[in-house]
Amino acid sequence: MQNHARAVVIGGGCVGAGILYGLTRRGWTDVVLLERTQLTAGSTWHAAGLIPSYARDRSIGIMIQKSIEIYEGLEAETGMPVGWHKCGQLRLAKSAERLNEYHSYMDVHHNQGIRAEMLDARRVKELWPLLRDDEEMLGALYHPDDGHIAPADVTMAMARGARDRGAKIHQNTEVRSVSRTATGEWKVVTSQGEILCEHVICATGNYTRQTGAMFGLEIPAIPIIHQYWITEAVNEIRQRKEAGLPEMPILRDERFEGYLREEGDGLMFGPYERTEHLQLFAEDGVPEWFGADLMEEDFDSVATNWETAIESVPLLGRVGIKANVRGPFQMTPDELPLMGKAWNVPNLWLAEGVPGGILWGGALGYYLSQQIVEGGNEIDTSVLEPRRFGDHANKNWTRPKVREAWGTHAEQHFPGEDRPAARPAKTAPSYDFLDRRGAVWGVLNGWEHPNWFAPEGVEQKNQYSWRWTEKGRYVGQEVRAVREAAGMVEMTFMAKFDVSGPGAAAWLDGILANRLPKVGRANLTHMLTDRGTVLAEYVLARLEEDRFFLVGTPSAERYYFDELARRLPSDGSVALRNVSNERAGLAVVGPKAREILAPLTGQGLENADFPWFGVRNVNLGLASDVRMLRVNYEGELGWEIYCPIQYQRGLIELIHAEGQKHGMRLVGTQALESLRLEKSYRSMFRDMNGELTAWESSLDRFIAMDKGDFTGRAALEGAKAAGVAQRTVTVSIPAEDGSVWGGESLFHEGRLVGRLTSGGHSYTFGHDIGIALVPVELVKVGQSFDLTVLGAPRKATLIDESPYDPTSARARV
Numbered sequence: 001m002q003n004h005a006r007a008v009v010i011g012g013g014c015v016g017a018g019i020l021y022g023l024t025r026r027g028w029t030d031v032v033l034l035e036r037t038q039l040t041a042g043s044t045w046h047a048a049g050l051i052p053s054y055a056r057d058r059s060i061g062i063m064i065q066k067s068i069e070i071y072e073g074l075e076a077e078t079g080m081p082v083g084w085h086k087c088g089q090l091r092l093a094k095s096a097e098r099l100n101e102y103h104s105y106m107d108v109h110h111n112q113g114i115r116a117e118m119l120d121a122r123r124v125k126e127l128w129p130l131l132r133d134d135e136e137m138l139g140a141l142y143h144p145d146d147g148h149i150a151p152a153d154v155t156m157a158m159a160r161g162a163r164d165r166g167a168k169i170h171q172n173t174e175v176r177s178v179s180r181t182a183t184g185e186w187k188v189v190t191s192q193g194e195i196l197c198e199h200v201i202c203a204t205g206n207y208t209r210q211t212g213a214m215f216g217l218e219i220p221a222i223p224i225i226h227q228y229w230i231t232e233a234v235n236e237i238r239q240r241k242e243a244g245l246p247e248m249p250i251l252r253d254e255r256f257e258g259y260l261r262e263e264g265d266g267l268m269f270g271p272y273e274r275t276e277h278l279q280l281f282a283e284d285g286v287p288e289w290f291g292a293d294l295m296e297e298d299f300d301s302v303a304t305n306w307e308t309a310i311e312s313v314p315l316l317g318r319v320g321i322k323a324n325v326r327g328p329f330q331m332t333p334d335e336l337p338l339m340g341k342a343w344n345v346p347n348l349w350l351a352e353g354v355p356g357g358i359l360w361g362g363a364l365g366y367y368l369s370q371q372i373v374e375g376g377n378e379i380d381t382s383v384l385e386p387r388r389f390g391d392h393a394n395k396n397w398t399r400p401k402v403r404e405a406w407g408t409h410a411e412q413h414f415p416g417e418d419r420p421a422a423r424p425a426k427t428a429p430s431y432d433f434l435d436r437r438g439a440v441w442g443v444l445n446g447w448e449h450p451n452w453f454a455p456e457g458v459e460q461k462n463q464y465s466w467r468w469t470e471k472g473r474y475v476g477q478e479v480r481a482v483r484e485a486a487g488m489v490e491m492t493f494m495a496k497f498d499v500s501g502p503g504a505a506a507w508l509d510g511i512l513a514n515r516l517p518k519v520g521r522a523n524l525t526h527m528l529t530d531r532g533t534v535l536a537e538y539v540l541a542r543l544e545e546d547r548f549f550l551v552g553t554p555s556a557e558r559y560y561f562d563e564l565a566r567r568l569p570s571d572g573s574v575a576l577r578n579v580s581n582e583r584a585g586l587a588v589v590g591p592k593a594r595e596i597l598a599p600l601t602g603q604g605l606e607n608a609d610f611p612w613f614g615v616r617n618v619n620l621g622l623a624s625d626v627r628m629l630r631v632n633y634e635g636e637l638g639w640e641i642y643c644p645i646q647y648q649r650g651l652i653e654l655i656h657a658e659g660q661k662h663g664m665r666l667v668g669t670q671a672l673e674s675l676r677l678e679k680s681y682r683s684m685f686r687d688m689n690g691e692l693t694a695w696e697s698s699l700d701r702f703i704a705m706d707k708g709d710f711t712g713r714a715a716l717e718g719a720k721a722a723g724v725a726q727r728t729v730t731v732s733i734p735a736e737d738g739s740v741w742g743g744e745s746l747f748h749e750g751r752l753v754g755r756l757t758s759g760g761h762s763y764t765f766g767h768d769i770g771i772a773l774v775p776v777e778l779v780k781v782g783q784s785f786d787l788t789v790l791g792a793p794r795k796a797t798l799i800d801e802s803p804y805d806p807t808s809a810r811a812r813v
Contacts, residue, residue, distance in 0.1 A: 001170055001193045006030040007372070008188055008195060010175050010211065011203035013044040014155045014357040018070075018365025019201055020167050021158040025366075026373040029166030032197070034190060036174040039159055040152045041292040042205040043329040047151040047358045048228055048270055050250060050259060052089055053114050053143055056105055056415075058743055058755070059380050060336075061112030063363040068145065070362035071154055078164070080157040083150025087262070088249035090119075090128060091141040097412050098254050100466035100738075102141040103791035110745040111755045117142050118791075128248050130236060130313050148250065148261060151358045158365070178214050186347065199372060202342075203351040203364075206328050209395070210285045211352070215345050219386075220333055220393035221353030222402045223281040225295055227302070227326030228270035230263050231319045238265050256309035257410035258302075266322060271305030275407025281328035283399065297324040331355050333393065333401030333422075335409065338386035339368050343562045350386045355406070376529055380691035387559035392446030397422045414464040415741050418442040418451070428492035428584050429649035433656075437666055440471075444554040444669075447493035452478065452668040466790060467738040468761075471670075476763035478671035482634050483764060486590030486659060487667035491640065492648070495557035496580045497564065499548040503573025508540070508548060511567055511711050513694065515704045517542045522615045522629050524702055526694060527563070528712030532719055534688040534697060536560050539640075541615040541629055549615075549627060551585075551640070553684045583627070584648035588655060589638025591810070592662040597639065600654055603628070605639075612812045621654040623647030633672055635679035635804055637813050677769040678762050678804035680730045686742060686758040687728055687771045695724045696773070698801075726775050728757060730803065731785065731796040733768035735761055738790045740768050746785040746796060748778060753785070756796075764804060770796060 006028055009016050012035025020033045035041070051071075053064045074082050093099040102118060109116045119140045125131055127142070159169060174191040178200065181187055185196045204211040205223075212219035240248075250261040258271035273279075279298075282290075299306070310317035332338060332353040337360055342348040349372060351364045367377050382388070404421035418441070424431070426446040435441075439450035440462055452475050454460045463469040481487050499508060509516050514525035522541040529535050536556065541549040552560045561578050568574055588597055594605045603610065603618040610616060612630055620626040623643045632638040643651055656664075682688050688697035694716060695703075703716065733740060740759035745752055759770030774785070783798040800806060 001173065001190070001195065002032065002168060003193065003195055005032040005195060005197045007032070007199040007201060008186070008197040009033040009201045009203060011035065011205060012039040012169070012171065013042045013203065013205050014040070014151060014158075014361035015205070015351050015354050015364050016203035017155045017158040017162065018361035019203055019351055019368055020162040020169070020365070022365030022369030023373065024162045024165035024167050026369050028373060031167045032195065033162075033167065033169045034173045034175055034188070035169070035171045037291055038171050039169070040155050043327060044151050044155055044357055045292060046294060046325050046327045047329070048259070048268065049148045049151045049358050050356070051147055051149060051359055052250070053146050054089070054091065054105065054141070056108055056743060057383055058108065058111050059383055061109065061114055062379055063367060063381070064359065065113055066366050067359060067362035070366065071149055074154065074157040074161065078157045078160045080153065080160055082154040082157050084147060085149070085247055086145060086147040087247040088127070088142060088144045089146035089252065090124060090249045091252045092124065092254065093138045093140060094136070094253070094255055095412070096138065097466060099138045100790055101412065102139070104466055104741065105141065106791060107788045108743040108745060108755070110752050111743065114143065115145055128251055130248070130315060132312060132314055135312055142249070146250065149358060154358065154361070158361070175214070184346070199347045199349060201349040201351060201368070201372070205330055205354070205357065206282055206286050208330055208352040215342065215348055217342055217345065218394055219338065219350070219352055220389045220398040221330050221338065222283055222395070222398055223328035224331045224402060224406045225279045225281050225326060225328050226270070226273065227298065227324060228268055229321055230268050230323045230325070231266040231316070232322050233265035234267060234315060234319055236315065237262055237267070241265070253309070253312060254410060254412070256305050256312060258305050258309065260309065260313065266319070267316065269309060269316065271302035271309070272410045273301055273407060275403050277301035278403050278407045280399065280402065283395070293327070295326040295328070297326055329355065329357070331402045331406050333389070333398060333405055335405040337364060337384050339364050339381065339384040340371060340386050341562070343387050343558055346566070376531055376533070376690055378691070380685070380689040382685050382689055385559055387562055388555060390445045390558045392425045397425055397446070414466065417464055418462060424448045428490060429645060430490055430492070430584070430652045433649065433652055434490060434666065439666070440668070442669065444493045445557055447554060449490055449493050450666065450668040452670050453666050472761070475668070475670045475674065478665055478667040479674050479763040481663065481665035482590045482636060482667060482671065482675060484591065485663035485665075486588060486592040486596055487634070487665050487671070488652070488655060488659060489587040489589070489667045489672065491585030491587050492645070493554040494580070494585050495552040495554060495560050496583050496585070496642065497550040497561060498577040498579050499550060499574065500546060501574040502546055503569055503571070504546045504548060507569055507574045509707070510709065512538070512540065513703045513710055513712065515707050516540070517613070519543070519545055520615050522613050522631055526688070526699060526702055528694060529690060530712060530715060532693040532712040532715030533690045534684070534692065534694060534699070535563060535690060537684045537688065539629065539631055541627065543615065543617065543627070549642075551642070556684065582645055583642045584645040586641045586648070586652060586655065587632050587634070587638060588641065588659070589632045589634045589636045590664070591637060592664065593636070593638045596655065596658045596662055596664060599658060621651045623651045632811075633681060634675040635808065636810050638811070673760050674763050677758070677760055677771070678764055680771070680801045680803070682728065682771065683758050692773070693719050693724070695719055696726055696728065698728045724776060726754065726773055727779055728771050728773050729779055729798050730801050731770045731772045732765070732799050732803070733759070733770055733787070733789070733794050733796045735767045736792070740770050740789055742770070744787045744789065746772060746774060746787055748785055753778060756787070769803070772796065772798070
């Protein structure tokens, strides 16, 4: 075996082969794949091979289309057939909420480049005549370009494509250990010898947790066991083939919770195991004896699925069974792969926890190789970022979350849903205090946080629907309290970092796009990529000349910290600390905020003593070392308050008692979303991300092009010279019985021109507000766009930025 390579891919399934193929397509030919046994020997060989493109998230839809594009080109490139059947896919809607879900998907699918349509029952039965004649449904979603593929064949074709460009594949080569050399290379020790390399890419499927442990990582993924059955030949299918009729689409039905498709002259039925029946595999590592093995059939765990499926497709109960295929494949807590940089480890890349390696293999190969070779992706892939999970994602947390993810796979889900497993994991000291006062809890980065507050007599439970529910009345009351009196918001979940040292100011000035604030002041600033796109957003507070406090979005704690740590100077002049678990957070905002907080501190809160965007270290109530920042996400007079975590329980009680004198309400994050939209504040990973430049996200006022060099400046300079083609703007949308969710396609004169990057209901104005990405030639106040919301036509009208208090006079008072 060779002893050196530029990159080593560990794992020879569809994902590993896809990455090797992707690297060679980008010109890296000195690359090696190591497989412990034979290619496809893991989960690949027994996969069902389904390629469903259904995803409301734009990036996921585009990535799946990339898999299809790659697979469809492999035979012509390599001469190897891949068994691609573009038969389409049908999803039956038998409940009102499922129909709402499919209508909401139709609102967004155009931006993914995907063909889809809604069908009535008559058309469904034309496409799937094996359904019983009187099968009832409300409609169906149809993807004509979906299909299924031969898992081993497509893997072998990508492997050949990579070999043809110079890549090497070593089978029967088990990785035994890894280490870093003094020169910064990886030394990979295998059963066949040692190999040095610059990059290691892990795509080890069921071995994910064992692989992670070799690198000192606890990767939040555990395999689940799934099964499907293949029937004997079905006469009706044979007759269709003899008549030259096309293959029937893959059928999915929310009642029988599974998929049904043609397989040869028979059928394949794959019922989804419910949480209570789901079995996990290799929680403590794959056993030595396990290879290309299958598990024993478990009919009882899905007997109900079978009974229901036979009701809809009666011949399924008459035909004989030829085979049962039951085996493990990886699963993550949110049922999405982990693709990208590993945390705390240089030049280690993950393509792990992939729930459907055949679906994702081509796409992960394309986009991960793009990250490795080119330094970033052409689309926003943050939804797959491995660092989206924090340090709470240990095995004891991952186990029930994985069971929940797959065990509820076929259930009705909703945007913003907070599922109950493995909760509470992280709670602020305020938890019991807020819980007794009606907090309806959500979760971010493991932290419990109030979504909204249920008044006395209202069930303290989240209300999920694609349309409005009663909770909107209570969220609206929270919004009005902030606008008219005051609100208090639990903010302990925020990501919080301390930066200090003699080199701190110069370092931050070089990686952040805004000017550094003066001592005692704060500002909003962004960390950009070399391409001028947005990597991170921070509130940056300057505590002393060389001491800073950074606050960022909760879901990016590990991601942000790791990206900052990678950029630290090597001379030790800058110290970076993650204080997210050390400081609790609260916000007190609204016209009465000053009157509420003033009795609790000796620090003057008037403008002369504490100006807008000011920062002070104070005693507040009984709490010492409290960092008060006169900034907020709500667009009112107010302060964000970050205290040592041990003080928060007493502090919140004191603030609450003062607040009751002034009409203050407890406020949840759903009210925050409405409040920030009324101010046109951009949201990280939605309105700004690694795909859009700072100009496209309309962050101009936060970019100091005249301050000197900073990461991304040259790219922004070039983008401005070339002409910015699109920008985010604010639009208003009439509201009826349901609001926009974000992602909706925007049309002008019948042509697709843009999309909503985020949106929701404005309780102050009584209509929806969206942040929209549109061509610059259409950026003018009053410009209208067409969209649909749950299938109903609406008009979006471009309005001035910050429709609520555009001069921020209320925040400055």
